[in-house]
Amino acid sequence: xxxxxxxxxxxxxxxxxxxxxxxxxxxxxxxxxxxxxxxxxxxxxxxxxxxxxxxxxxxxxxxxxxxxxxxxxxxxxxxxxxxxxxxxxxxxxxxxxxxxxxxxxxxxxxxxxxxxxxxxxxxxxxxxxxx
Numbered sequence: 001x002x003x004x005x006x007x008x009x010x011x012x013x014x015x016x017x018x019x020x021x022x023x024x025x026x027x028x029x030x031x032x033x034x035x036x037x038x039x040x041x042x043x044x045x046x047x048x049x050x051x052x053x054x055x056x057x058x059x060x061x062x063x064x065x066x067x068x069x070x071x072x073x074x075x076x077x078x079x080x081x082x083x084x085x086x087x088x089x090x091x092x093x094x095x096x097x098x099x100x101x102x103x104x105x106x107x108x109x110x111x112x113x114x115x116x117x118x119x120x121x122x123x124x125x126x127x128x129x130x131x
Contacts, residue, residue, distance in 0.1 A: 021073075022069070022071050022073065023052065023077060024078070024118070025055075025069055025073060025074070025075025025076060025077060025078075026075055026076050026077070026078045026116050026117065026118055026119065026120045026121070027074065027075050027120075027121045028046070028055075028067050028075060028076045028116060028120055028121060028122070028123060029064065029065065029066045029067070029121065029122055029123075030044070030057075030064070030065050030067075030122060030123040030124060030125060031059075031062075031063050031064050031065075031122075031123075031124045031125070032044065032059050032063045032065065032085060032088075032125050032127065033063055033124065033125070033126045033127070033128075034126065034127045034128050035126065035128040036126070037063075038059070038061075038062050038063025038064075039059060039063050039088045039127065040059055040060060040061045040062075040063060040088065041058065041059060041087055041088045042058065042059040042063075042065070042085050042086070042087055042088040043056070043058055043084075043085065043086050043087045044056060044057045044058070044059065044065050044067070044083070044084075044085050045083070045084045045085075046067060046076045046081040046082075046083055046114075046116065047081055047082045047083075047084065048077045048079055048080070048081055049079065049080040049081060049082060049113070050079055050080070052077045052079075053069065053070035053077075054070070055067040055068060055069045055070075055075065055076040055077070056068060059088070076116055077116070078116050078117060078118040078120075079115070079116060080113060080114070080115050080116075081113065081114050081115075081116055082111065082112075082113055083110070083111070083112050083113070083114045083125070084109060084110065084111050085109065085110040085111075085125065085127065086109040086110070110125070110127050
């Protein structure tokens with residue numbers, strides 16, 4: 001019985017390992033700003049409005065992010081997405097000034113729909129922009 005179970009598990013692993021690489025993804029990266037100021041630590045999620053899993057990323061110190069799909073690959077499913085952005089560093093400064101950094105005012109959570117093209121590789125989202 002143990003040998004049968006082991007063979008079954010090994011067969012399943014081999015099938016999964018030899019399977020398709022998953023759906024085609026757009027190599028989307030981006031930049032999050034608030035009135036032109038890059039925002040660090042923002043959680044960015046692209047949720048497809050059709051079938052498929054969401055892609056997510058977190059902005060770095062320069063406000064840049066790379067999206068990651070559920071299977072670990074970089075990118076996002078092409079098509080219409082609900083884009084959600086939340087979190088972030090609440091203070092912004094130039095890193096060199098002796099004055100205290102100013103508080104950045106932004107929505108608690110940004111939510112907009114966005115179309116992602118198959119070959120789209122960059123998007124800039126300004127949180128202060130009105131839709």
